[in-house]
Amino acid sequence: MSILFEPVRLGDLELANRIVMAPMTRSRADQHGVPTAEMVEYYRQRASAGLIVAEGTSPSANGLGYCRTPAIYNAEQIRAWKAVTDAVHAEGGLIVLQLMHVGRASCAQNKPAGAATVAPSALRARTQLFTDQAGLVDSDEPQALSLQDIAGVIDEYRQAALNAREAGFDGVELHCTSGYLPMQFMASGSNLREDRYGGSVENRVRFPAEVLTAMAAAIGAGRVALRLCPGNPFNDISDEDPLATAEALCRAAEPLGLAYVHIMRSPLAELDAFALAQRHCSSGLILNDGFDGASAEVALQAGQGEAVSFARHFIANPDLVERLRRGLPLARFDRKTLYSPGPEGYSDYPQSETVTP
Ligand SMILES: Cc1cc2nc3c(=O)[nH]c(=O)nc-3n(C[C@H](O)[C@H](O)[C@H](O)COP(=O)(O)O)c2cc1C
Helix, strand or coil: CCHHHCCEEECCEEECCCEEECCCCCCCCCCCCCCCHHHHHHHHHCCCCCEEEEEEEECCCCCCCCCCCCECCCHHHHHHHHHHHHHHHHCCCCEEEEECCCCCCCCHHHCCCCCCCEECCCCCCCCEEEECCCEEEECCCCEECCHHHHHHHHHHHHHHHHHHHHCCCCEEEEECCCCCHHHHHHCCCCCCCCCCCCCCHHHHCHHHHHHHHHHHHHHCHHHEEEEECCCCCCCCCCCCCHHHHHHHHHHHHHHHCCCEEEEECCCCCCCCHHHHHHHHCCCEEEEECCCCHHHHHHHHHCCCCCEEEECHHHHHCCCHHHHHHHCCCCCCCCHHHCCCCCCCCCCCCCCHHHCCC
16 A cells, blocks of 8 residues: 555644645635635545645734635634634544735735735835736735834734634644745845844744744644745745755754644755755655655655645545545646635535546
8 A cells, every 4th residue: 555545643743644735825715814615615525635734824914915815813714714624623634724924925905904014124026916806916015024013923923823723723834935924034035134033044034933933832833834945936035045044944943843844846946845854854744846646655655754745636636535545537627716716616626436437
């Protein structure tokens, strides 16, 4: 039997198999960041994954930036997420929440009134965001966070981790890539600060390290994880030395004893992210690199990590685990419905029993 179907323990998380559903923004929450009934059904259908990492979810109103993305800072959002986690647990699944603060990759149209776009420095990202009102718009000019503001944002993450536990999540994963707030701090091109959060690489990784520390103190390090993709230039990120930055973050996170590190290999980065994580992280690794069943098996057999994650294959294959186990062909997803509201192209992909071979 393939190693993919063997159980594995990552911190306090006991996975029934090594096939993880990677986080995917699908824009099916309501206008107030509240998860919908479609989301309950979508995640329930995918509960046979060894672990679901639920989509990037904001710890605060300021952290929102894409249309119809979920949040977890108020009672209504927590209540709605509880329906998701209950559904996944009822199917025997395990689910953690990815916490995503987009920082400067944001626009006012996609946030509640009064929310601000914030970043380490007042540098606009050369990126555009889709809005329901006006189509694609430029990102906002961000406000630079003061030292007091930074302490406040760290506290938002801490509270979001507690809220996630209250909502029934088995843990949280910090989104530390793709040009969002933690990476804006880490990358030299978006962080021009001259205080203890800017300048040297140790200072630039301080923000994500303090966020992880605060979340681990709140809910236990065995339920806190980190996602990174060294060298990923997405959302206008440039860094003078992505390898040194990623190494510094791993070194800073190491003493915490996190549940796992979710490591993505970017085709655009000129470094071997998996080797880097193996060298610097003693937490279990979840590997992500455009895998199919065969390449995932090879990576695990080679001892590169403890589990693998799949994103796109989970879109049209809700029972991906069963399909890989039975060697069934994988269905293809429809791009047009990736971010559209409603169940179409989201919670209406069939399970394999109903697929004609
Ligand atoms: C529609 C879509 C939404 C995504 N949203 C997120 C997200 O919210 N957080 C994140 O860390 N990665 C996100 N990703 C990246 C995926 O988790 C994954 O790293 C990437 O798709 C490569 O894995 P794959 O080849 O198995 O699809 C997203 C990818 C897709 C296709």
